[in-house]
Amino acid sequence: xxxxxxxxxxxxxxxxxxxxxxxxxxxxxxxxxxxxxxxxxxxxxxxxxxxxxxxxxxxxxxxxxxxxxxxxxxxxxxxxxxxxxxxxxxxxxxxxxxxxxxxxxxxxxxxxxxxxxxxxxxxxxxxxxxxxxxxxxxxxxxxxxxxxxxxxxxxxxxxxxxxxxxxxxxxxxxxxxxxxxxxxxxxxxxxxxxxxxxxxxxxxxxxxxxxxxxxxxxxxxxxxxxxxxxxxxxxxxxxxxxxxxxxxxxxxxxxxxxxxxxxxxxxxxxxxxxxxxxxxxxxxxxxxxxxxxxxxxxxxxxxxxxxxxxxxxxxxxxxxxxxxxxxxxxxxxxxxxxxxxxxxxxxxxxxxxxxxxxxxxxxxxxxxxxxxxxxxxxxxxxxxxxxxxxxxxxxxxxxxxxxxxxxxxxxxxxxxxxxxxxxxxxxxxxxxxxx
Numbered sequence: 001x002x003x004x005x006x007x008x009x010x011x012x013x014x015x016x017x018x019x020x021x022x023x024x025x026x027x028x029x030x031x032x033x034x035x036x037x038x039x040x041x042x043x044x045x046x047x048x049x050x051x052x053x054x055x056x057x058x059x060x061x062x063x064x065x066x067x068x069x070x071x072x073x074x075x076x077x078x079x080x081x082x083x084x085x086x087x088x089x090x091x092x093x094x095x096x097x098x099x100x101x102x103x104x105x106x107x108x109x110x111x112x113x114x115x116x117x118x119x120x121x122x123x124x125x126x127x128x129x130x131x132x133x134x135x136x137x138x139x140x141x142x143x144x145x146x147x148x149x150x151x152x153x154x155x156x157x158x159x160x161x162x163x164x165x166x167x168x169x170x171x172x173x174x175x176x177x178x179x180x181x182x183x184x185x186x187x188x189x190x191x192x193x194x195x196x197x198x199x200x201x202x203x204x205x206x207x208x209x210x211x212x213x214x215x216x217x218x219x220x221x222x223x224x225x226x227x228x229x230x231x232x233x234x235x236x237x238x239x240x241x242x243x244x245x246x247x248x249x250x251x252x253x254x255x256x257x258x259x260x261x262x263x264x265x266x267x268x269x270x271x272x273x274x275x276x277x278x279x280x281x282x283x284x285x286x287x288x289x290x291x292x293x294x295x296x297x298x299x300x301x302x303x304x305x306x307x308x309x310x311x312x313x314x315x316x317x318x319x320x321x322x323x324x325x326x327x328x329x330x331x332x333x334x335x336x337x338x339x340x341x342x343x344x345x346x347x348x349x350x351x352x353x354x355x356x357x358x359x360x361x362x363x364x365x366x367x368x369x370x371x372x373x374x375x376x377x378x379x380x381x382x383x384x385x386x387x388x389x390x391x392x393x394x395x396x397x398x399x400x401x402x403x404x405x406x407x408x409x410x411x412x413x414x415x416x417x418x419x420x421x422x423x424x425x426x427x428x429x430x431x432x433x434x435x
Contacts, residue, residue, distance in 0.1 A: 012415035012426060014403035016384075019434035020248045023258035027051070028235030030421055032263065032293060033058035034102045035177070035205040036233060038110055040081035041065030042088070043209050045230030050078045051261075052235055055421040057100035064107055067091040068118075086185075086227055090116030094153070097122040099349060099420050102174055104152060105134050106202075109178030112143040113185035114158040121153050125349045125391065134178045137166045141182055141190070163188035163224060170344070171196035171317040176220070184211060186224040193219045196317045199267040204292030208233065236263030236295035239271055241422045243322040244397045245432065246275050247329050249300045251405045257300045257432070258285075264294045270318040272298075274311070274326065278333065279303040308335030308378050316341040316373070320348075324394045327356045328402040331365045331380035339373035346371075349420075350390035359387045359399050363406060384408030393420035400426070404433055 033053035038061055040047035052058065062079070066072050069089045071082040088111060097103040097120055104120045108131075111118040121127075132150040139145060141164050144157040163186045166179055176192055180202055183190025203220065206213055209228040214221050242259055249255040264272070264287070276282055280300050287296040308330070311319060316339065319326070323342055330337035345352040357369045363382040368375040384406045389396040391414045403410035418425045 010414055010416055012400070012412045014400050014410045014412060016406060016408070017252070017404040017433035017435065019252045020255040020257060020404070020432055021434055022432040023260065024245070024428055024432070025260040026237035026241050026262060027055065027422065027424065028053040029201075029238040029263045030055050030058055030240065031102070031173070031199060031201045032205065032235050034061045034106065035201055036235065037061040037065055037081065038107060038181070039205055039209045039228055040230065041068070041070030041083050042086060042110060043083035043228035043230050044085045046080055046082045047230040048078050048080050048232045050234040052079045053238065053421075054423050056098055056419055057102060057421060060096065060098040060100045061103045061107070064095045064097065064103060067093075067095055068111070083228070083230060088114045088116075090118065094119045094121045097126060099123050099126055101126060101129050104131065104154065105174040106177045106181060108134050108145070108154065108156050109138060109181035111156050111158055112138050112141065112182045113161045116158050117155060118158065119153060119155045127152050130347050133170060133172060133175050137164065137175070137179045138182055140164050140166070141186055143182070161186035161224070163190040165191045166193070168192060168194045171198050173198040173202065177202040180206065180213070180220070180222055183222045183224060184226055189221055189223050191219045191221045196314050197267065198317070199265065201265065201293070208291035231291065233291055236293055237261050238422075239263050239265070239268045240321045241425075243271050244325050244401050244425070246271065246280065246300055247325045248401045248404055248432070250275065250278055250280055250302050250306050251329060251332060251401070253302055253304070255300070255302050258297065259300070260297045261295050262298055264296050264298070266294070267318070270315055271322050274309060274319065274322075275300065277307065277309050279305050279307045306333050308333040308337050310338045311342075312338075312340035312373070317344070320344055321394065324352050324356055325398040325401055327374060327376060328360070328398040330376035331360065331378065331382055332405055333378040336378035337376045340370070341372055343372040348392070348394075350392040350395060352392065352395060355388065355390045355392065355395050356398070359395070362386060362388075363402065363410070382406040384410040387412040389414035389417050391417045393417045393422065397422065397425055400429060
């Protein structure tokens, strides 16, 4: 019997499994793909990007760069991007970011120093996500931005920028990236201080394309007026996508999961630390570095006990994308899971705290909701139920994993949302889940 039966275009039925085994190479890292798409489209020359993410969000970034003058061609498994040489044209229409907050926030920094007017739009979910967080630093640099009650539609009126010293008030790699992209084109030096160190894909990507930036006394510094040159790059597998299968491997004592060419950037490795703390046994089979990004093949098995964990502080910020799936398997742990300092989950593609709590309760779990997290006792039995995905890709996939150990079948409504980041998810879940 298959673990997944497609009931309709918008609903998927997931049945329980008895194990989780197999080997896969995940699609390219979404965060890296976004940055490579933008910088390749901005650089001089033609970049060749292999294993680019198959998710809808990075494709939105490619589409926006094409609308501003970059050229795209797909050759086999490689996307060739011919850049604009640092001069973006005003698009004929709006820049459609789809569901991608990464596209909207980071591109705002890239266009802020360009001549012209750039209007960003997105789907219903993106239209309610906060954009004020990027307006403050970009306007301090000299940009002019129009928001709609702090949200998209958002218009950036490009112009001459000056470097600033910026203290990031929240932990956001997207805000950091917007400031770095603007600083790349500003007069003088731009510096950024983070209260919590966020993922450093932008720093690696900028250096790969030829920019110089440095970290001095905890501050990132980038000088303006720099030109970028095209690169050839292979995007490592996506850790945030891997998180779902890693958590699935924790659910079964005889699990054996091998993930090939997985991105293991140290600022993203917190997920591997959590898997180990919860009872996973991880073996790194090989490691290589390309353009500053680490990738390796890892093998994951489960130890005797699926342990609970407390997540808060800096670790919560590092794991913000992975917290929904950790919470979804929390009832199966010994000791439960406690999550704090994760208020940012409230303003993602959905209110992820509210949806995780709602769906755990729909499966019969006890859970206590907090403004910045939740408490989920361990030792619980989940029953198959009806899951409201909220059209959020991470909620969809998180509860597909929880359903593997539930009693009875689970219906996930709005399951097509998985395509935002991981179109292959349900096909590969079906191959790895043992009947």
